[in-house]
Amino acid sequence: MQRLLVLCLALCCAGVQAQTYRWTDANGRTVVSDTPPPGQARNVAKAGGKAQADDGLPFATRKAAEAFPVILYTSADCVDTCKQARELLSGRGIPFTEKMVQTAEEHEELKKLIGEVFVPSIKVGNQRFRGFQSAAYNNLLDLAGYPKSAGGKP
DSSP states (O other), X not given: OHHHHHHHHHHHHXXXXXXXXXXXXXXSOEEEESSOOOTTOEEEEEEOOOOOTTSOOOHHHHHHHHHSOXXXXXXXXXXXXXXXXXXXXXXXXXXXXXXXXOSHHHHHHHHHHHSSOOSSEEEETTEEEESOOHHHHHHHHHHTTOOSSTTSOO
């Protein structure tokens, strides 16, 4: 009986996966949330998310994502460099979570992580980098075992 209960709970929890959405609201503010955007939202995009067994990712990418999850810290006023950071991660097929730094608590979290509030910043597993330099991002991703291309082949 207990095994059945544990199995049912495990199966129910296995399907729970928070997807992150990014959109522009009616006031022109960029919003990142785990709830789907309202109907009047503009520029809706799914951002990040964690790797799952059925997500179609190559095996190497999935293994790297499990061991070294990627978090990209951005803000609403970071446009060009944050876009470049997103494009690099997306171009390599890296599953990542984007955290838009907005609240005082989020500012403190980033300050503890890298010593100051600076976006974009990236965290790959326990490694972190302040700012955006494609060579530095690629080095962190390579060291974590992520494939160099979206197809999963070096």
